[in-house]
Structures are given as C-alpha cells and as structure tokens.
Amino acid sequence: MELKTHENPQAKKTAFQQGISAAVPIMAGYLPIAITFGVIAQQTGIPLIHSVLMSSxxxxxxxxxxxVNMLGAGAGGLEIILATFVLNSRHFVMGLSLMNILRKAPTPWKIALSSGITDETFAVTSLQKEKANPLFAAGLILTSYAAWVSGTLIGGLLSNMIPPSISASMSISLYAMFIGLLVPAVRESWKWGLIALISMGLNTWFDMFLSSGWAIVLATIMGGGIGVPIVRRKKK
Amino acid sequence: MTGPLLWIILGMSLVTLVPRWLPVWIVDRFRPPEWVHDWLNNIPYAALGALIFPGILSVVKEEPSIGLIGGIAAAGMAFFRFHILFVIFGAILTVIVAKALL
Known part of the structure; x- marks a missing residue:
C-alpha cells in the first residue's frame, strides 16, 4: 500500500480531504437523485434491500x-442487463482517460478507483489536474458513493411522503453540475468549449438513431478525436 | 420476483464494472503515443458536452424549453464564478419557477 507520489503522511491526509471537499457538489447532485431513485424503486414494487443493493x-x-423503468414495464432480465451494458460502456472511455491521471498508482488502487467511475466522479477528478492523485480520487469517490447509497436508502424509507413528481425539478441538478464544471474550463480556454460544442452536436445527431447510451459514447470518442488537431494547432 | 431480481442486479453490476476495469488492464500493457494522450485529455470536455446536450431538454419531457432555461441560468451563474452549489440550487429554483409559469 505504498504510494510513491507522496512521501509526507500529512500530505496524504490532505489529498484525501481535498477529495472529500471536491465531492460536496457531487453529493448535492446525487442526494436528491438517489432519494428520487429510492422513491421510484419503492413505488415500482422493488424491495428496499434490492434498491439499496443495486445502488451499492x-x-x-x-x-x-x-x-427500474424496464422492471416496471415487465422487461426480461437479459434485456435489462444488455441495456445497462450499452448505457454504462461509456465509463470505459472515461476510465482510459482517468488512467492518465492514476498512471503511477499501484494496480489494486487503479482497480478499486476504477470501480467508482461515474460521469460525475470522472468529470470532477479529471478537471482537477494538479490536485488529482489516487488519494484525492479515493476521497472523492468514497464520498460520492456514500451519498448515492445513503440517498437510495433515505428515498426508500421516505417513499410514502415524497411525491415522485418532484423528481422533474431535481433532475436539472446533475446537468447544472456538468455546466458548472464546463464553464470555468471554457473561460480558461475556448478550445474546451469548441470540443464540448462539437460533441453536443454529434450527440444530438446520433441520438436520432441510436440509444442515448451509445450516442454519448460515440459523441465523446469522436468529439475528443476531432479536438486533437484543435489542441495541437494551439500548442505550436 | 426476489430471486431473479437479485440475479439481474448482479448482472448489471458485472456489465457495469467490466468497462470500468478494462482500462487498467489495457494501460498497463501499452504505452500510448502522444496523439492518444491528447485525445484522452480532450475526453472530459467532449463527455461534458455530450452529457449536457440534448439530455438537458428532457428535464421536463413535455416542455424541452424548461431544461434549456435551467441550463442557461446555470451557465450564467457559472460564468460569473458562483460556487457550484449555488449553480446547482439556482438551476433547481429556476426550473421550479419556470414550471409554475409555463
């Protein structure tokens, strides 16, 4: 369990704590959504232990x-698992990018931290280039994970009190977080804004004939690729 | 329902974790060239773009403009360097107000 990147134990603690603080916006985004998930799962007839297990x-x-939606509609298990794969395979691309940051970490750390890749944990970790190290990522991911699982539990327990209709207003929160991450990067360099716009356009197009999971995967890969000459030109 | 449901959850877990783990195995074996490095560096921004749009239009399915208004409010607050928590809660409030008005 030796991390060569930091020698000083005081610094280790700080990186972990910095990760926890960086996860506060993710918590703010996750809690309402996880509570909503717990409520909807309960109302679909999924036992609380199963919705918490699914979140974990x-x-x-x-x-x-x-x-949950598919279960409610009576879809088969294989269908649900396949759709999950299609939707979540985008984490593969994010994982490749994250490995650039975690290059020096020991393999068990890489595996453990990769298990916690989500759109949000990836976006926040990878945009903190100078601070991002394995301990920072660990603090951030553990905090986000705790918020997600406990939010699901709270939602399941409160399901009789919260109407599912509030979920609509809450569902803006993750988008607001993505925007809150992107805008400061664009202020720093227009290149990032251009890459994001290209990828938005591609995603809008792919969305017309692909599932949204595949559309996001392709738009991300291609948007990042089209961005390579853009970044190169600026460097020289 | 309980028995199959457990298997569905385990299956979902497996197909979610494998794409998350695969990069660890790949990166330890290949040293990517410079352009791959640049490409991977661009991925966060491309991903943010794709995650924001057009998904934001479906915040309220029947009224795509509500999500857009919330997004513009968030972008405005982020541009003026509001803390991200204010950006999030500001966007939620904007959507609640927009839903009441539209």
Whole structure:
C-alpha cells in the first residue's frame, strides 16, 4: 500500500480531504437523485434491500432508473442487463482517460478507483489536474458513493411522503453540475468549449438513431478525436 | 420476483464494472503515443458536452424549453464564478419557477 507520489503522511491526509471537499457538489447532485431513485424503486414494487443493493453494486444512476423503468414495464432480465451494458460502456472511455491521471498508482488502487467511475466522479477528478492523485480520487469517490447509497436508502424509507413528481425539478441538478464544471474550463480556454460544442452536436445527431447510451459514447470518442488537431494547432 | 431480481442486479453490476476495469488492464500493457494522450485529455470536455446536450431538454419531457432555461441560468451563474452549489440550487429554483409559469 505504498504510494510513491507522496512521501509526507500529512500530505496524504490532505489529498484525501481535498477529495472529500471536491465531492460536496457531487453529493448535492446525487442526494436528491438517489432519494428520487429510492422513491421510484419503492413505488415500482422493488424491495428496499434490492434498491439499496443495486445502488451499492451498480453505482450508475441513469442505468438504475432505466432498470427500474424496464422492471416496471415487465422487461426480461437479459434485456435489462444488455441495456445497462450499452448505457454504462461509456465509463470505459472515461476510465482510459482517468488512467492518465492514476498512471503511477499501484494496480489494486487503479482497480478499486476504477470501480467508482461515474460521469460525475470522472468529470470532477479529471478537471482537477494538479490536485488529482489516487488519494484525492479515493476521497472523492468514497464520498460520492456514500451519498448515492445513503440517498437510495433515505428515498426508500421516505417513499410514502415524497411525491415522485418532484423528481422533474431535481433532475436539472446533475446537468447544472456538468455546466458548472464546463464553464470555468471554457473561460480558461475556448478550445474546451469548441470540443464540448462539437460533441453536443454529434450527440444530438446520433441520438436520432441510436440509444442515448451509445450516442454519448460515440459523441465523446469522436468529439475528443476531432479536438486533437484543435489542441495541437494551439500548442505550436 | 426476489430471486431473479437479485440475479439481474448482479448482472448489471458485472456489465457495469467490466468497462470500468478494462482500462487498467489495457494501460498497463501499452504505452500510448502522444496523439492518444491528447485525445484522452480532450475526453472530459467532449463527455461534458455530450452529457449536457440534448439530455438537458428532457428535464421536463413535455416542455424541452424548461431544461434549456435551467441550463442557461446555470451557465450564467457559472460564468460569473458562483460556487457550484449555488449553480446547482439556482438551476433547481429556476426550473421550479419556470414550471409554475409555463
């Protein structure tokens, strides 16, 4: 369990704590959504232990909502698992990018931290280039994970009190977080804004004939690729 | 329902974790060239773009403009360097107000 990147134990503690603080916006985004998930799962007839288990073992919001939706519609297990794969395979691309940051970490750390890749944990970790190290990522992921699982539990327990209709206003919160991450990067360099716009356009197009999971995967891969000459030109 | 449901959850967990783990195995075996490095560096911004749009239009399915208004409010607050928590809660409030008005 030796991390060569930091020698000083005081610094280790700080990186972990920095990760926890960086996860506060993620918590603010996750709690309402996880509570909503707990409420909807309960109202679909999924036992509380199963919705909490799903949040603990899958930890991928969109696919969990989709699974509950499909279960409610009477879809088969294989269909649900396949749809989950399609939706969550985007984490593969994010994982490749994250490995750039975690290059020096020991393999068990890489595996443990990769297990906690979500759209949000990835976005926040990878945008903190100078601070991002394995301990930072660990603090951030553990905090986000705790918020997601406990939110599901709270939602399941409160399901009789919260109407599912509030979920609509809450569902803006994750988008607001993504925007709150993107805008400061664009202020720093227009290149990032251009890459994001290209990828938005591609995603809008792919969305017309692909499932939204595949559309996001392709738009991300291609948007990042089209961005390579853009970044290169600026460097020279 | 309980028995199959457990298997569905385990299956979902497996197909979610494998794509998350695969990069660890790949990166330890190949040293990517410079352009791959640049490409991976661009991924967060491309991902943010794709995650925001057009998904934000479906915040309220029947009224795509509500999500858009919430997004514009969030972008405005982020541009003026509001803390991200204010950006999130500001966007939620904007959507609640927009839903009441539209």
């Amino acid at each position: 073992l899958v930890f991928a919001g969109a696919s969990q909502f989709m699974a």
